Structures are given as structure tokens and as C-alpha cells.
Amino acid sequence: MSGWLAIIGLGPGSSAQITPEVTQLLSEATDIVGYESYVHRITSRNPAVRHLSGNRVELERAYQALNLATDGKNVALVTSGDPGIFAMAAAVFEAVDAGPKTWRSLDIRVLPGITALLAASARTGAPLGNDFCAINLSDNLKPWALIEKRLRLAIDGDFVIACYNPRSNARPNGFAKVLKLLQRETDRKRTLIFARAVSTKHEHIQVIPLEDCRPDMADMQTLIIIGNSMTRIIETTGQPWVYTPRSVDPEKSQ
């Protein structure tokens, strides 16, 4: 009897943002695989075997999950946010593509989750009200020059830009280079949102003009949204709202 593999998204942190289908699936799994911080978030009473791993071993983790499913286990491979946005789904399909033919007939499912982009947007208003890009700032798997090229093109197109994985201990300097690029190629009043650990008790939101941004405002738990030229702030007695208008004046879009 063959097992299954479900790659599931736990959302940004709060259990109130985990979809019912993910909760249901966690109760049916015989084995739970994932980065230890994410597996520790699971409160299900299901006595599934838990296979913890470190942060930077995505492909090994994918092989482990595929092997367990091949052995007949019902495997939940857990990720934070959404599995398809800079998380484990791509690693699993890379492994399937390179692996034995039998893996192509495995029962594999991907269950979406609330990705950091959506959580940060909701918490601050509607910064993604117009067309946007999402860029992973980690250069572990792609050249830094490509990240800068994509940032420049996104600025040229006046996209709102969401940046995942801006800064880590192993990559302390990348985000400083991004700020310098923005300072060269956009206006100093451009609005940035630093949304850290949204929906958890460590949540911290900052809405700051580009000229006041510092590299150390970001870490691996921060999602950054760079407003486009039209992004506006609504001052309130508390945290301001940020939104990007849906309309673009034809005169200003050339």
C-alpha cells in the first residue's frame, strides 16, 4: 500500500490563519517532516513521528519526505507561510524530476497557506493595490547580479516590490546593497514596510521613508514591501495605513 506526501503551508504564525484542510491533513499524517522551528509550531495531538531538520537542507528534506511516502507513510512536509513561495514545494519537485520514475506516480498534494506577503499587506492596509513583484533576496542559489537586475526592472515598471529573506547571519550585506540601489534609482521619500513575524507575539511593523531605512531593520523573519511611486500613507492616531491606489493616470505612466 502506498503512502502520500502533502506539502503544507502553516501560514505566518497564528493558528487562526491555518486553513481547515491543513489542520485536517495534519491529523491524518503518520509522519511530519520539516525545519524544526516550523514542526514545533504544530499543536495537533496526532502522535505522528516527527522528523526535524536544520534550516538549509531543503533538498535532503525533500528526499527524506519522498522516501517516507514511497515506504507507505502518510507524510506532511510542513513549511511556514505558503509552500510554493520561496519554500519547500520547488525543492520537492526538483527532487521528483531528478529521482526515480516511481516518484512520478506518488500521491503528492500541495496545500496553500497565507504567505508573509499577504499577512504583511493585511496588517498595514493595501500596499499591494497595484501590480507587484516578489523577489527572494537570498543569493545562495542565484547570482546577486540577477537580484539587482530584477530590482532595477521592477523599479522601472513602477511595481510594488516584496522582498523575502532580506538578511541573515550568513548574508549580512545584501540588504544594505538593496537600500543603496533604491536610493540611487528611486525617490528618498519612497515608503518601505518592514513587517517582522506578523501574527506572532514577536510581530513588529515599521512604516518608514527610504531615507530613514537602515540595513539592520531587517532579519530573516522580516518581509519588506517597497511601495511604488504612488503608494500613500494615511496617518491615524495609531499605526498609519499604507495603500497603493488601483488607478494609474495615463500621463504619469510613461
Next chain:
Amino acid sequence: MSGWLAIIGLGPGSSAQITPEVTQLLSEATDIVGYESYVHRITSRNPAVRHLSGNRVELERAYQALNLATDGKNVALVTSGDPGIFAMAAAVFEAVDAGPKTWRSLDIRVLPGITALLAASARTGAPLGNDFCAINLSDNLKPWALIEKRLRLAIDGDFVIACYNPRSNARPNGFAKVLKLLQRETDRKRTLIFARAVSTKHEHIQVIPLEDCRPDMADMQTLIIIGNSMTRIIETTGQPWVYTPRSVDPEKSQ
């Protein structure tokens, strides 16, 4: 006593993809406001007053919801997918920005939902495995020239591209122009995903090379994902998997 306004995302269609916080909030609302097709999806037994409206009256709907909250009602403004992605959140904050000062002290919350982009990605594998853009193909509120400019820049940056609102009765020709632009500026084997009404009983997924795409494959319920130059297909006995590798070879990214 003042009310509140919550702008909430119902996800793509399945109730198993509605977050618990959205379900909870729907049970507490005194008034539910929204496009009629979305309000009809709500199965809550809460006898809230339902205020239905047509599809193309976003700003009027936002004013209605803000006025009800000002009058002390607890208002759920419902959207499909996520409220911040080409949905109602931006319209509400546009209205707040232009409206009376008192609206700035209203209790407004935005609750995220599974947007079509995540649902379509999950159903087909991991097409968003590398950096991506999301572009609203409706030119109701922005010039068509800007849409084409953004598409060209996104192709130049080798982003994966998600297209919302590709085609409607009022805009029958835009998507045909997009296909022509793609045929001019990318390769004819480029992979496209047409994901219609994901997670509903009307779900229909097509994975097709660019050279075989036709304009009438899209309608207003279709989310289109245009793969980048690296996007790969894994053939299976059923629907193929689609993924975009996380790694980019430095030699190929110039």
C-alpha cells in the same frame, strides 16, 4: 458606541481554505457587504443583514461599508481570494483617504485569504519557485500601455508572471494582445498554466505551451501563470506537475 469594518478574504472557493479567523469574524458581523457572488458563498448561520452589490462598483461598496461601520454596525466586507490582491482593500483605503477625518479613527481590520495565485500554484506543483510578478490585466483603471510595459520588463527579468483578470465580456481583446506580445518576446515552448475556479466544482486546469494557447482559454475566473525560461514540466500518468527551479546558473542569467 462605534462599530468596526473587517475586509476579509474568503479564499478561492472551497470552505476548507477559509481561515478560522475569517469564519469567526463572519459569525460576529451584524452586516455583510459584498459582490453578490461572494456573499452567496457564505454558509454562516449568523442572521446578519446582507448588502449585495454588482461587480463593478468597488468604491460605492467601500463607502457603504464605511458608512455602516460609522453608524455602529459590525461590518464584514467580503472578497474572494485575498482582499489585498486586486480586490477591495485598496478601494476602502482610497475612500478613507478621501473621506471624513473621523474614518481615520474607525476600527478597520484586513484579514488575509488564499489568493488565486497561491491556489493555482499549489494545484499545479511549484510554478512560483523563483521570483515572480503579479499583474492585473484589466485596463479599467490604468492604461493598456502600462500593462504591456510591465509585461515586457517582467519578461526581460525572467520573472514568472501571474496574470489576474485576463479577460471579460467588456474586455474581450486584451488577453489576445498579451499572447501576441509573449509570442514576439519569448520562446514558443514557454509553459502557461490556465487555472480556472480552483478548488470549486468548476475547477479546470490546463498546462499548455505558448504556441498552442488561444485567447478564449481565459475568462474572468481564470488565473494565468506564465512560466519563466527555466520552468519545467514533469509528466505523470495524470495532470503534469509544473515547477520553476530555485537555482539560476550565473552563466544563463545575463
